[in-house]
Amino acid sequence: MQAHLKQTYNYAFLDEGSKKEIRRTTLKAVAIPGYQVPFASREMPIGRGWGTGGLQLTLSLIGDQDCLKVIDQGNDDSVNAVSIKKLVQSCTEAEVTTDSERATLIQTRHRIPEVPIRADQILIFQVPLPEPLRMVEAKERKTKQLHAEMDYSGIWLRLYEDIVKWGKISIGADYPALAHKRYIFAPSPIPRYDLPKLNRADGLFLFGAGREKKIYAIPPYTDVEPLAFDDYPFEVEHFDGCTCRLCGSNDTFLDEIFDETTGQKFYQCSDTGNCQKRQEKRHTP
Amino acid sequence: MTNANAFHHVHDTRKLYRRLLDSMARPGKINDIADLLRGVPETCPCSPGTYALAQTLLDQQVSFYYYSQELNADDAERAIEWTTGSRHTASDAADYWFIDTSPEIDEIDSIMQSVRIGTLTEPEKSATIALHVRKLSGADDLTLPMILRGPGINGWHLLSAEGMNIEWLRLRSERNRDYPTGCDFVLFDDDGQIAALPRTTRIERRGF
Amino acid sequence: MGYVAVTGGQKAIEAADRINQWYRIKDAAHSLETIEIEKQLRHLTDRVMSEGGLYASEYAALAIKQAEGDLCEAAFLMRAYRSTLERTYESEIIDPGQMRVIRRISSAFKDIPGGQMLGPTMDYTHRLLNFTLENEQAHVLQELLKEQIPEFDTNQTLSFPKVAGLLREQGLLFPPKSSGALFDITRDKLTFPAPRSAKLQILARGETGAMTALAYSSMRGHTTNHPTVGELRVGYVEVTIAYPFDSSESLCLGELMLTEVETINAFERDDQGDVKLRLGYGLTFGQNETKAIAMAILEQGLETKGETPSQDEEFVLLHVDSIEANGFVSHLKLPHYITFQSKLDVLRQTQKLAESEKTETPKE
Structure with a gap:
């Protein structure tokens, strides 16, 4: 049963105050590539951890002239992708598509489309765990400090220990990378195969973590370097x-x-x- | 009765935001917002650019500081407060600055000294300056040509401005010395063109 | 096919929606009236309002019906609805000392000014299934109870002085810590160390079970934190805002039912060398007594230093929210085959390395 959102709810679901906050945060995120900018993050009509960060970004951007593509694991027809598209359609007049080249906005979970993102497109990532240093430090207060001081010795040590133990770096997806030679960031659980697509690209990449309440961005033509050692280079699948x-x-x-x-x-x-x-x-x- | 052409607080703010985001993601890229400015009420005591940017960015959650020599600054402050719910505040506490007429050099200096630049732990707690200039151009044809480099720019990008004192650039680079702290600029001109200079952008004066 | 993303996603969702509706209604003689939920499942409604952070009993009842009684889901519906509402006013400070009380107890003193007032509680009702409820005649019972319950004048406001006030007058209590500028957890992302007002807000809409478990851990094993309930009161308070055209006047918007708990904790010495008792504070929408007590315990725990989980503010504050915890745990139902594929690839490469190491090692 489909609720009649159009009558009862705002355009693009969120109230204008919420959209403004997301927009202000996004502009800051673009100005500080890879830095996780905190935002209030509203509860959405889909589960926390089911793409609410990406969805809030999409709703803060979308207008009736837009054409939206939503993918989950690369798949347009995955049920969660369909559910997100359905929600956006119920509160806007935006068109939807499966063709990444037709889309103006693409919301994704765990993949970057094969065809490179153009300058007139925005790719929006759903991010479950935005803090790349969480694997070495549990406390938010401390990881914030580590980023401030650019103290990344912990995560480098973790990679080194991996090599000692396994002969290679054992991180699969969500491989940490350095943005604009300053911040280590989590690219969301995309495969390593997709990570080089973030480096000096034509398109804008926005990352939204709803439950963890962070927004960050990789602007076009920004250096994105996967963490690796000279003798143990970064490898894709x-x-x-x-x-x-x-x-x-x-x-x-x-x-x-x-x-x-x-x-x-x-x-x-x-x-x-x-x-x-x-x-x-x-x-x- | 509502005017169908009036600046729409849902759709026009969204359109402006998309162009502003594009300009912020591609420093120096000029976007045209003239079509949106036509909806700004004629009685508005600040410039249409300031009005539209204020409607897009401000609400109860943030504060602003308005600067103007020529126009009646008090009226403008009040109008922005009433229409957005945002608070006019002391300059060193403001989240957003709107500079509607070009200040003298010593005033530019005092503005840039009081602008918040955030901290290493919270670089986002910095101010954004919306600066009204006479004209912007993507060619080398105005008094202040700038070569831009940094994230968002493929190699280099040319932006030139008229009615923008070079002092802004000197003081900007001084305040933005310790990245990630710094302030971000949004430039807008009389013709409804906007461009942005985020803190990551390095600016060379042409001919230096 | 094995573990492949569902194709025909759109059809699948629509079908699931229909089947869900079918299961909700297939054995129903009549559709559940939301007013029945609101008026007869008071504690459920209260809990959904409290965890949803939205005081709207009619909507809470609707959410409960829609969620088919799934409490977390109902609280979530309330939160998602709340996201769409503008925050136009800030209410004036409410003084629960002025509460129109329906229940009020103190475990610290036998006699308190105004007396103990048991009010509506199941605390002393034996937990025996009451089979007469199966065939209850509401109007008969209403008539019977009307005769048995002494009529009290509803116009007369039953308000009592606060027990904590008495202790404070006698110099036995530290004054409450200042909350500083009001932080709004729905408008700003929490940063650590968290301001006191943010801590209280998070706990006030925290999940009852999670908070009770953490408070229990704090009382039982991890600290010697066994507070005394100085006062627990349940009742109605007025919500007012400053009159928009004249801020010296107030405008009453209506009444809220609240549960307020003040616990008395260990005494301590402050910076000035004064020795006094510390007060823990719990406040929830509706009648949610266990949660309010748990909140007072957790709130006090966070004010003290120590190594136990309930004294760690990131641990407590980031994990008591029902919507966040449920969302993330349940998101594991979504496909993860890209990450899994990536992991498999690393595993296979590592296996190759391990194999080549084996063959390189000379056998004895």
Whole structure:
């Protein structure tokens, strides 16, 4: 049953005061790349931890002229992505799309689309844990101090210990990186494969952590360097020789899938919108 | 009766914000907000640019400081307070500055000395200065040409301004010396063009 | 297929919505009236208002109906609704000393000015299932109770002096710590050390179970914190704002039901060398007595230094919110296969390294 938001609720759900606060915070975030700017963070009609930070950013930006794409794990049709799109549609007249090249705003959880973000687009990340130093320090008060003093020895030591123990850095997704040679930031749980796309890009990247109440940003053409050692360089995920069984691509991020009946392992594009377009291209002579 | 062309507190503030965000993310990039300024009431005692930026950025949660020599500053303060709910405050406490006419050099100095720049732990507790200039241009054709570099800029970017004292740049670089502390500038001109200079932007005077 | 994101997401959500509605209503003889929830499930309504941070009993009842009795979900509905409301006024300070009291007890003194007043409580009712409720005739019971309960003049305001006031007059209590400028946790992100007003606000809308558990830990094992309830009062207070056109006058917006608890803690010596008792403070919307006591205990715990969990302000304040805790724990239901894929990749690379190390090591 769909609640009639249009009559009962504000344009873009939030009251204007809330939007202004998010906007002021976002402008500050853009002026200090990678720094987590605190904001009040309203409770949204979706769960805390289910994309409320990204959603608040989207709602502070969106107008009827916008075209919105929402993905979860790269997938437009994932239920949470659909749910977020549905909410935005219920309180705005904005159009929605699965085509990342048509979108003006893209809200994402855990992926960056394969086609690079353009200057006229904004990519909005849902962030569960915005503090990259949390893995070495539990207290917010202390991590804030560490950032202030640019004291990043703890996290470097953690990476070094990883190498001693495992022979390589064991961080999978959400790989920490340095923004504008000043702040270490969490890129949200995108795969390492996506991290280099943040470096000196054409588009603007906004990060919203609703439960942890932080907004941060990577402006265009900003240095983003994954933490690594000279002799242990940063590595992205390996898909050596694997191809997508739907579009045949061998240069995209792939999901590993098991066939229920045969137990056979195969691969499929994680970016479903892009995969769809490639399939269409393959089938048009 | 409401005027359909009046500045809309939901849609026009959002449109202005999007252009401001674009300018902030791409320092020196000029965005045009002239279409939005047409809705500003003619009786408004401050400039349309100040009015529109104030409606977009201010509410009860933040404070502002208004500076003008020519216009009636008290009326403008009052109008901004009434329409936004924001409080006019002492200059060294203000979150947002609106500088509607160009001050003398010693006044620029006192403004820049009292502007909040945040702290190392809380660099966001800094002021944003909205500075009214006569004209902005992306070409090398006005009295104050600037070469910009830094985040948001692919290599370098040219911005020039008319009616902006060079003293602003000198004092800005002085206050913004210890990144991440510093203040951010929003420039707006008589024709409804805006550009931004966040604290990360390094400015060279052309011909230095 | 194995663990693949649901395709046909839109259809799936709509179907889930419909099935959910079906389960809600399929065995119903009549649809539950929200007024029945509001008037007959008082404690549930109070708890939802308290954790939702919105004093609106009709909406709380609606939220409970919509959430099919899921308390956290109902509180969450209230919070999300609250997000859409402008904050236009700040109320004037409420003095619970002026409360129109319906219940008021003190465990510190046998006799208190005004006397103990048990009021509505289940504290001394035996926990035996009352099977007569199965076939209750509301109007019969109403008539019966009307005769049995002594009629009191509702126009007469029952207000009592505060027990803490007596202690303060005798110089036994430290004055309350100043809250400083009012911090609004719905408008500003909390930073640490948290201002006192922010701590109290977070606790006031904290999750009852979480707060009770933490307060229990503080009393039971981790500290010797066994406070005495100086006073617990439940009743109605007026909410006023300064009259917009003349701030010397007040405008009454209505009444709130509150539970207020003041606990008396250990005595201590302050910087001036004075030895006095410390007071703990709890205040909640509605009749939420255990939560109010837990709040007073936690609030006092945060004012003292020590290594126990309940004295750690980040630990307490960041984990007692129902909406945040529920949201993050339940988000694990969302797919995580990108992060998992990334982890698998690191694991496989590490396995390769480990294998090559094994073969390199000469066998004895």
